[in-house]
Amino acid sequence: MTDGTIKTGDSAARWDKRYRAAAEPPFGEAPNDYLRGVCVRADFGAQTALSLADGDGRNGRWLAECGLSVTALDVSAVATERALALDSRRGVAVERVTADLAVWSPEAGRRWDVVALIYLQGASLLRHRALQIAAAAVAPGGWLVVEGFSKLQAVRPDMGPDDPDRLYDLEEISSAAQGLEVVEALAGRVLLAEGVRHRGAAEVVRFTARRPA
Numbered sequence: 001m002t003d004g005t006i007k008t009g010d011s012a013a014r015w016d017k018r019y020r021a022a023a024e025p026p027f028g029e030a031p032n033d034y035l036r037g038v039c040v041r042a043d044f045g046a047q048t049a050l051s052l053a054d055g056d057g058r059n060g061r062w063l064a065e066c067g068l069s070v071t072a073l074d075v076s077a078v079a080t081e082r083a084l085a086l087d088s089r090r091g092v093a094v095e096r097v098t099a100d101l102a103v104w105s106p107e108a109g110r111r112w113d114v115v116a117l118i119y120l121q122g123a124s125l126l127r128h129r130a131l132q133i134a135a136a137a138v139a140p141g142g143w144l145v146v147e148g149f150s151k152l153q154a155v156r157p158d159m160g161p162d163d164p165d166r167l168y169d170l171e172e173i174s175s176a177a178q179g180l181e182v183v184e185a186l187a188g189r190v191l192l193a194e195g196v197r198h199r200g201a202a203e204v205v206r207f208t209a210r211r212p213a
């Protein structure tokens with residue numbers, strides 16, 4: 001993509017197909033380890049959450065189980081249906097929206113105490129927009145939490161995209177998070193154990209920032 005527009009529509013079909021083919025939640029049912037680590041900090045205290053690209057719902061569901069009021073969004077209708085079914089089986093309610101981050105924006109003025117963007121995999125223009133939306137949606141005193149594969153993951157064909165344009169670097173996240181105070185900005189190798197798809201050594205970025213109260 002070089003003309004400055006974000007291609008819409010193809011992500012939904014691609015991810016619908018992947019979720020339909022999955023016999024079990026591809027990234028597991030437990031929340032992302034990094035998100036969980038931020039949310040159990042002594043100074044966390046969020047009451048509302050927005051989980052962007054929430055897939056079949058592990059992160060949004062866990063936040064709801066922790067007592068937060070959660071809005072979650074994903075482009076895949078198949079993933080969203082599965083997420084709703086799993087929410088109901090676990091007895092939690094999450095406000096779930098099927099929408100494309102290439103075009104979606106929250107209602108004017110709506111903000112959340114924690115905004116999570118965990119493993120949105122897409123081209124740089126989509127990531128850029130999603131990061132901007134995520135950072136702007138953080139309420140005063142609230143948290144932005146991002147994890148994704150870093151550009152170094154391109155040479156590891158076992159997991160994640162192999163096109164560097166679909167992989168993160170810390171600079172793009174920091175620049176979208178201007179106005180927030182960085183709590184952590186990490187890039188390095190970790191051992192993932194999240195479902196069948198995110199398992200093994202991986203090069204990732206992990207980023208947490210807060211909006212001043």
Ligand SMILES: C[S@@+](CC[C@H](N)C(=O)[O-])C[C@H]1O[C@@H](n2cnc3c(N)ncnc32)[C@H](O)[C@@H]1O
Binds near residue numbers: 126
């Ligand atoms: C690797 S999965 C991660 C799912 C979830 N965050 C998790 O950690 O379990 C990436 C998710 O991003 C969603 N996604 C991809 N492109 C998107 C877009 N343009 N708008 C919204 N969601 C998108 C996919 O449908 C998929 O559920």
